[in-house]
Amino acid sequence: MDAMQPPRNDEPARMEPLAKLPVFWALEGRRVVVAGATDGAMWKAELLAACGACVDVYAEACDETFEAFLDRTPEHPAASIALNRRRWAPADLDGAALAIGDCEDEAEARAFVAAARAVGVPVNVIDKPEFCEFQFGSIVNRSPVIVAISTDGAAPILAQTIRRKIETLLPKSLKVWAALAQSLRDAVNRRLEPGPRRRVFWERFADRVFSTMDTPEEGVGGVLLADAERLAGAPAIGRVTLVGAGPGDAELLTLKAVRALQAADVILFDDLVSADVLELARREAKRMLVGKRGGRESCRQDDINAMMVKLAKAGKRVVRLKSGDPMVFGRAGEEITHLDRENIPVDVVPGITAASAMASRLGLSLTHRDHAQSLRLVTGHSRHGGLPDDVDWAGVADRRSTTVFYMGGRTAGLIAEKLVGEGLPPETPVVIMSDVSRPTERSWRGTLATIPEGITAIGYDNPVLIAVGDALAARQVSAGSIDTSSIDSSRPLAACAG
Template identity: 35%
Template structure:
């Protein structure tokens, strides 16, 4: 170990920064976050440092560096482009046993700045000992994506309760087990979702009934397929889950991001296929939560857009089970973006409406098709294939022009994405040439596809040749 990682308390301690450029500024900003009292020595300073000086946030000595400037200084930063001056600062600081950092010169550093992940009071430092700072930064970015921004709030609340927990659990082993159980349960999730009152209630319950585990259900939208469209919060959650109950539309790439030792259960079904009944899914969620498990209910797209998310949560509410929701990129948004079709556009669409082609509960007859036909809005139909002929007849009967542009998009945002461009009169034929999951986009915005297409799929060269229909 070339460097011992330590965390220094700089609050109200004097730090000397030699140099007044952009590099010095970056160090000053970091030191200010740690509460240091900063003096800058330089003949000239950059505009942002000058602003901090005029606001009395830092001190500025417009002079040459001298050894006496090190009196009562806790740390020193040499941040000039003058190698001789930097060396003199390093030697003088070493003579007084003051820790010094010379920017971009590890050989003249008695301490170095790590790449920092700040979730105060949780702070993580990553260092390569000055050998590969870019690698340290990349590692920091990877870890940063896994840690929620409100993680520090979890630590702050835990700190306030430490004494009470200590008084309740006499043995350190009991306290350790308590905190491990608390941090792995619904307590953290409630804080991260802003439900501080619920979190405190869970904490109290864990203290009073330490042998009764509290489970949690987290409803997560996986997006339309591309694993890069999974939200940062969604990634954090699926890597903490004990169980993941996923639908058939969730891609293998996203399932590959789930924590290795989590139990993954396929509870979904494709249209017309076999799968777990909704009541059985509900019962399984309740059963796992009552066992104290952290369960992710993973759905394709967004769980609140034709995903039955509301139905499942209403059932959990009846059993007083903690839950939270992580939204996802819904299929229409992802498919349209990857097809180069803006769903709204000032010249041809003043809005967009999402409807489902599923005719359960006679849904298709509840839609005001006449209003859709005369409105200057884009219409997006989910799950249209199963009832494509009924949908086509309604479009024609209620006034959609046969030459209205349409796009049918299958397996959107993946390398297997397929886009068929045509008109309303071609919909039944086009539907035979597209695979599920698929959506139908109707409106003038489809004409922008030719100019705005950007995503290259393996179906790009698969052409269909027939009148008024183009496959892209």
């Protein structure tokens, strides 16, 4: 297999379906028609004028509030608002950039839409979604930073609530910082070619913006341009970040992991990484599936190592995205050693390992003080597929410990035999889970003696965790509902081997 051409058949879609395309439309100096003089029409006219549009309002009459609105001078220097004291006519829409109508009935709405479409003008009829070719969303205004929220008309109050949430997250000073970015853009572009260096500059800029609630201090523009000069002369060396994707639920990602995904040029991701996690990555990032999973075509570890080195030496910022935690059965040690040998900068962003996700889903402490004084994470198979030869099974068979076996689906029966043979009672509680934290999650509760039944119920196709220990019964005992029979459940959760 070519090291730069891994299998891609299972790669998730880069964009989930959208109800509407969010578009930001330049209206400065362009003519827009508003038919009607209601409160809704006034708000639309004010919004359009704020964008610099030349708004032509058509209405036979308007109230005092609308008259007062017309008397105000628009804030935008290119904007104007003119009232035409008559009903709109089809010819009025000719040459308009947009047409907004506040129509009294469906017949007028149909006529307005037909007239707009006849001359190719996008049209919106206020409060009549079926006649709208575009919609207005809730807005967070930090212009030139503008955030628009739409629920496709399903829940306007929800959109307003989202807007209030975002308002609290974005400092008022963002407006001034964004204006500074606008003023620096051409100078930065002259100093830095498109690519990693330019993106590093703007990432540092963004970090500075959100590290303070204050507006930019005097002279900061010169400091930033000096930073661009230094970046222009720096060697083009990339770096690799090993990122833990967690068990599958995207909401379990750390903030640092999300930032790494959004800064990546290339993402080398495992077969078990969920589509929801990949959805958080930078759209422009190249995504390469390098999954390794039993019974499927996969990249060799040597090929993955070579890919990371080649991409980093080309100046790329590489994210090696691993399910679970990179440092728990994720072969991170081999990759770090190889990158160190090639003098490639490497750092690690931890993720939630599957055992932790399993405990949270069960609502159980794996180190409950009354049952377990230690926690062991043990691989359930060797590189040859059977039980590992170098596991201290006598030590693992400790009633004062909770043990979680990773990737032990096909060796579950052998694991039970080993533990019972080393003195662990056959009635020791066991939980088997697959696809922890994903919608396809399944779980079974039983004992060491009934493990063969449990693994038959759960199956081998998806990643399996086997937890063994008295701590697993703590919650059921206290609730008086411990059950050592097979229990099959399909609850929303996800799984992975790390």
